[in-house]
Amino acid sequence: MFDQVLWFTTRGSGAVSLLMLTASVCFGLVTVARFGNDQWPRFLNLEMHRRVSLISIVFLVVHVLAAVFDPFTKLGLAAAIVPLASTYRPLPVALGVISMYLFVALIVTGLLRSRMPQPLWRTIHWTSYAMWPLAVLHSVLSGSDTGSAWMLVVDGVCFALVAVCLVWRISVADANRNRLEDVVLTSSWQKPSKRRDGR
Amino acid sequence: MNARRPVLESDFHLEIDRIACDAYGTCAELLPEMIDLDEWGYPIIAAGHVPVHLLDHARRAIDSCPVLALRLAAVDRAKIFPTTGTGWSARPEPRTDRLEGTPPWPPRPASRTAKRGPLPRKGG
Amino acid sequence: MTARLLDGPPPGSGAETLREHRARLGDLPARADRVDLIQTLEASGLLGRGGAGFPVGRKWGSVAGRSGGHAVVLANGAEGEPMSLKDRVLMSTRPHLVIDGVELAAEAVGARRAVLYVGSEHREARAALDRAMRERASDRSRTMPRVSTSIVTPPVSYVAGEESAAVHFVNDGDPRPVTVPPRPFEKGVDGRPTLVQNVESLAHAALIARFGDAWYREAGRGETRGTSLVTISGTRSPGVLEIELGTTIGELAEWSGATGSYGGPVLLGGYFGTWVAGEDAWRMPLDPAELKRNGAAFGAGVVAFLGDDTCGVRATARIMDYMAGSSAAQCGPCVYGLRAIADATARVATGRPRGDDLVRVSGWSQTLSGRGACRMPDGTIGLLRSAMKVFADDFASHQHHRRCVATRAAVGSAS
Numbered sequence: 001m002f003d004q005v006l007w008f009t010t011r012g013s014g015a016v017s018l019l020m021l022t023a024s025v026c027f028g029l030v031t032v033a034r035f036g037n038d039q040w041p042r043f044l045n046l047e048m049h050r051r052v053s054l055i056s057i058v059f060l061v062v063h064v065l066a067a068v069f070d071p072f073t074k075l076g077l078a079a080a081i082v083p084l085a086s087t088y089r090p091l092p093v094a095l096g097v098i099s100m101y102l103f104v105a106l107i108v109t110g111l112l113r114s115r116m117p118q119p120l121w122r123t124i125h126w127t128s129y130a131m132w133p134l135a136v137l138h139s140v141l142s143g144s145d146t147g148s149a150w151m152l153v154v155d156g157v158c159f160a161l162v163a164v165c166l167v168w169r170i171s172v173a174d175a176n177r178n179r180l181e182d183v184v185l186t187s188s189w190q191k192p193s194k195r196r197d198g199r
Numbered sequence: 200m201n202a203r204r205p206v207l208e209s210d211f212h213l214e215i216d217r218i219a220c221d222a223y224g225t226c227a228e229l230l231p232e233m234i235d236l237d238e239w240g241y242p243i244i245a246a247g248h249v250p251v252h253l254l255d256h257a258r259r260a261i262d263s264c265p266v267l268a269l270r271l272a273a274v275d276r277a278k279i280f281p282t283t284g285t286g287w288s289a290r291p292e293p294r295t296d297r298l299e300g301t302p303p304w305p306p307r308p309a310s311r312t313a314k315r316g317p318l319p320r321k322g323g
Numbered sequence: 324m325t326a327r328l329l330d331g332p333p334p335g336s337g338a339e340t341l342r343e344h345r346a347r348l349g350d351l352p353a354r355a356d357r358v359d360l361i362q363t364l365e366a367s368g369l370l371g372r373g374g375a376g377f378p379v380g381r382k383w384g385s386v387a388g389r390s391g392g393h394a395v396v397l398a399n400g401a402e403g404e405p406m407s408l409k410d411r412v413l414m415s416t417r418p419h420l421v422i423d424g425v426e427l428a429a430e431a432v433g434a435r436r437a438v439l440y441v442g443s444e445h446r447e448a449r450a451a452l453d454r455a456m457r458e459r460a461s462d463r464s465r466t467m468p469r470v471s472t473s474i475v476t477p478p479v480s481y482v483a484g485e486e487s488a489a490v491h492f493v494n495d496g497d498p499r500p501v502t503v504p505p506r507p508f509e510k511g512v513d514g515r516p517t518l519v520q521n522v523e524s525l526a527h528a529a530l531i532a533r534f535g536d537a538w539y540r541e542a543g544r545g546e547t548r549g550t551s552l553v554t555i556s557g558t559r560s561p562g563v564l565e566i567e568l569g570t571t572i573g574e575l576a577e578w579s580g581a582t583g584s585y586g587g588p589v590l591l592g593g594y595f596g597t598w599v600a601g602e603d604a605w606r607m608p609l610d611p612a613e614l615k616r617n618g619a620a621f622g623a624g625v626v627a628f629l630g631d632d633t634c635g636v637r638a639t640a641r642i643m644d645y646m647a648g649s650s651a652a653q654c655g656p657c658v659y660g661l662r663a664i665a666d667a668t669a670r671v672a673t674g675r676p677r678g679d680d681l682v683r684v685s686g687w688s689q690t691l692s693g694r695g696a697c698r699m700p701d702g703t704i705g706l707l708r709s710a711m712k713v714f715a716d717d718f719a720s721h722q723h724h725r726r727c728v729a730t731r732a733a734v735g736s737a738s
Contacts, residue, residue: 031265032265042228043263046263114267180652180658183659184647184648184650184658188647188665188666188668189640217653218501218696222655239660
């Protein structure tokens with residue numbers, strides 16, 4: 001019975017971690033996209049992004065520990081640390097391990113952001129565009145043969161949410177900063193008033 | 200608010216990196232007492248020391264900036280009270296007089312009604 | 324006219340050669356006599372000629388104090404101020420004087436590297452400096468330690484001459500100001516303490532090193548001593564003149580053949596400066612200290628006469644447009660604020676004002692002060708404020724009656 005508990009814990013905490021991670025990625029994208037209105041002040045985006053990331057990694061720790069100590073998978077600690085060291089589904093687990101390392105780097109640099117050079121922080125933060133897909137792939141490919149339909153639905157929802165937010169973020173891009181250049185380049189003296197020929 | 204009560208000023212003022220600032224506006228959401236937005240969304244920051252009662256809010260405002268454009272900068276207090284040192288000052292750091300064996304600093308007044316040194320200037 | 328910097332071959336003779344330079348001025352003083360140059364400069368009261376007017380000796384001292392032998396000297400000949408020609412003229416005709424100043428500065432502050440920062444469009448100046456450096460390279464009788472000197476040419480723009488922009492361009496090829504602190508004298512080229520000094524200031528320093536601070540202070544009529552280069556425009560004989568500090572605008576008007584009436588509007592200092600007008604203003608000495616007391620500034624030594632029939636409102640609006648277009652496009656308040664001001668003043672100047680244009684312009688200029696990474700918006704606002712004082716009646720006439728007081732004509736919609 002106990003081994004079933006660990007197995008369910010692994011899958012459940014993994015799912016929650018992925019959902020929280022997805023929420024974090026979405027909040028991060030939406031921060032740059034400057035979402036906000038009267039009900040949702042903009043500072044909440046970054047605030048939620050940070051808090052939800054921490055919740056996600058807590059569930060990730062539970063997920064990893066439960067998986068490592070689960071007698072069914074016989075993963076052992078090495079599999080959780082070294083990619084492809086696992087005998088049980090080596091590729092999916094490896095994807096998860098790599099994603100986990102990237103996640104740890106993101107959390108650490110996120111917490112220490114004000115104490116580090118910004119170009120370094122930025123480079124590491126860009127790896128989140130690899131980290132999240134790896135986590136999703138890990139989830140999709142690690143699915144066991146029975147009863148994995150609900151997990152695929154969860155994966156699909158995560159994918160859709162991030163896709164929407166990503167498109168939104170790309171459409172905003174660097175609009176504010178680019179507009180500065182445009183405004184500087186306009187001239188106050190060439191604004192077409194009525195043309196002499198009346199057109 | 201009692202308009203006669205002087206505002207205690209901290210040792211810090213707000214500084215902004217105008218090049219990094221990209222008009223996200225979260226600072227004005229979290230510290231409206233000192234930060235306003237102009238018609239283009241860029242912050243107008245009140246000059247002068249941050250009042251002590253707003254320091255926590257100021258820190259939150261600083262943390263909320265997605266591009267880290269805002270920061271607190273310490274002012275050299277010795278330049279402001281050159282003859283009396285700090286007197287009883289509203290310092291944001293934890294008080295060391297709670298530690299064992301450490302003499303209380305700044306010096307405690309002899310009694311509650313004793314003069315506590317110059318009152319901080321009335322804030323804006 | 325007092326000729327110190329411009330003493331020597333007459334204008335039109337091209338660049339002075341090393342031999343001519345030595346023949347005219349003699350060698351630099353022996354090493355032992357050069358030791359106290361920073362003190363000598365402080366005693367002379369020499370002020371920077373790049374526009375800010377900061378005491379030169381004090382600036383060198385602050386770099387020397389933190390250099391550790393690894394400082395950098397940046398000779399600023401960018402001259403992005405469109406109305407100023409003096410730096411170009413100095414570099415083209417007296418390159419060795421400038422390079423003397425650079426070498427002396429390098430020795431005084433402990434620098435092993437120097438950069439001659441010359442606007443890319445100032446071709447004559449570049450060529451003259453280049454030739455001068457080659458002359459020196461093959462010169463055997465050197466008394467100064469070798470300083471690795473290079474010529475760096477930024478695109479000519481208003482902000483490229485700002486000190487942090489200059490350092491930024493030398494380091495990263497980007498001629499835009501950066502956020503300070505740290506300022507260049509703390510951390511500049513290659514991360515080292517950098518002395519950013521205008522080329523005219525360096526030339527004065529080179530003469531002071533030879534002839535002493537007492538000699539420098541012999542010239543000058545008022546509180547601020549010495550001579551300075553000014554660029555005069557709007558007259559029959561415009562160009563660069565060397566004047567004794569304390570000379571009045573009225574005298575300059577006479578010397579260079581100004582055509583307008585006495586007391587007409589004059590732009591002092593350049594686009595970063597202020598308009599002055601009136602007989603009192605024309606009698607005011609061009610002395611940085613005196614000008615500052617009267618709310619004006621010597622700036623980059625520009626003295627531009629507007630003349631009687633030229634519209635000051637229009638001239639101001641053109642300047643506002645130029646400054647708005649010169650923004651480095653890094654800080655929102657500068658970009659949007661200056662553009663709004665430029666749009667509004669252009670509308671007023673061309674007879675298409677909106678009802679509240681002048682009021683809004685005042686509002687914008689108040690919120691704009693100090694809200695950029697560099698001082699460009701502040702300088703522009705300073706010029707605008709002085710314009711609204713000097714041309715107050717003309718602004719009002721443009722706004723409310725669409726009539727220009729200066730040209731005595733209606734203001735049409737033609738640009």
